Amino acid sequence: MENTSLKKSETLDIVLNGLMRRYSERVPDVKTIIDAMVSKGIVERSETIENDHIAFRTMGVPQLGVKSFEKIFLHYGYEKRDHYFFEGKKLDAWWYSPPRETDPRIFVSELRVGDLSEESQKIIHSYTDQVISDPADSLDLDNGLEVDDFLHKPLWRTPSAADYQALLKESEYAAWVIYNRYYLNHFTISVHNLPDGYSTVAQFNNFLEGIGIKLNTSGGKIKESPDGGLIQSATVAEMINADFADGETLRISGSYVEFAERRILPEFQSLPSEQITRKHRRDGFEAANADKIFESTYTTQTAR
Numbered sequence: 001m002e003n004t005s006l007k008k009s010e011t012l013d014i015v016l017n018g019l020m021r022r023y024s025e026r027v028p029d030v031k032t033i034i035d036a037m038v039s040k041g042i043v044e045r046s047e048t049i050e051n052d053h054i055a056f057r058t059m060g061v062p063q064l065g066v067k068s069f070e071k072i073f074l075h076y077g078y079e080k081r082d083h084y085f086f087e088g089k090k091l092d093a094w095w096y097s098p099p100r101e102t103d104p105r106i107f108v109s110e111l112r113v114g115d116l117s118e119e120s121q122k123i124i125h126s127y128t129d130q131v132i133s134d135p136a137d138s139l140d141l142d143n144g145l146e147v148d149d150f151l152h153k154p155l156w157r158t159p160s161a162a163d164y165q166a167l168l169k170e171s172e173y174a175a176w177v178i179y180n181r182y183y184l185n186h187f188t189i190s191v192h193n194l195p196d197g198y199s200t201v202a203q204f205n206n207f208l209e210g211i212g213i214k215l216n217t218s219g220g221k222i223k224e225s226p227d228g229g230l231i232q233s234a235t236v237a238e239m240i241n242a243d244f245a246d247g248e249t250l251r252i253s254g255s256y257v258e259f260a261e262r263r264i265l266p267e268f269q270s271l272p273s274e275q276i277t278r279k280h281r282r283d284g285f286e287a288a289n290a291d292k293i294f295e296s297t298y299t300t301q302t303a304r
């Protein structure tokens, strides 16, 4: 028993490291922010930055979507938690709590493909129908390198620029997934354990803007849950040069970075600060915050 769980956590490390490596290469803001945190002494080393959560996007078709994707992380000991529904964006999402307190939570969303227009459904299915069975079922989940490879390889043919642009008009989320697939959508820096002056999202936003980072303004730069316990902000996604079918290239949204402040729950307010751990703080997510954070990749933000 002990051996299997040790092996699983080592495999999870390989998968998480692979995700972070490729994501950092695609999102120059990651290095800008981390380097500035180290050079200003906000953290001693980049490794001590706490990753609150990571997020993925999926297409809700029978052989893919959350039901397929979650198999990977359930295998490593993640547990499925609350569901969120985004009516306007036609999305469902769930979050997963990690096996170890040092691992990031995971937020996975799924496009309700069947709620889109016939034309958009046809475009999406012309790609996703190339995947004839659930790809997670043929993966060796105990082989970290195989899973890492899977998360970064095409599931379907390279989309045409015309299909991308047609999807973009109806669902910016659909367009993002048709090109970016399972690439990490964002990682999230926990700010509440940072030194005074940087330990709230409001303060951290000031630091970010001071080093030239552009923040998502949808619903305001600070997104706060009604209970006041979860405060978030996010960068605007970086544009990437995307190669489409037939040699066409477009500049499209890639991934972004998020920041989270989780306040101590009322029942633990009087605990000495050195005793405060993750379980004493507001957990989970907040649909109203998430609804605005999704827009970090939307043209309403990237074209600002």
Ligand code: OOG
Pocket: 055, 056, 057, 107, 109, 185, 232, 258, 285, 286, 289, 290, 291, 293, 294, 295
């Ligand atoms: C996810 C947006 C929501 C959060 O922490 O609430 C989110 C996405 O853009 O795919 O990350």
Ligand code: NI
Pocket: 053, 055, 107, 186, 188, 258, 293
């Ligand atoms: Ni997030």
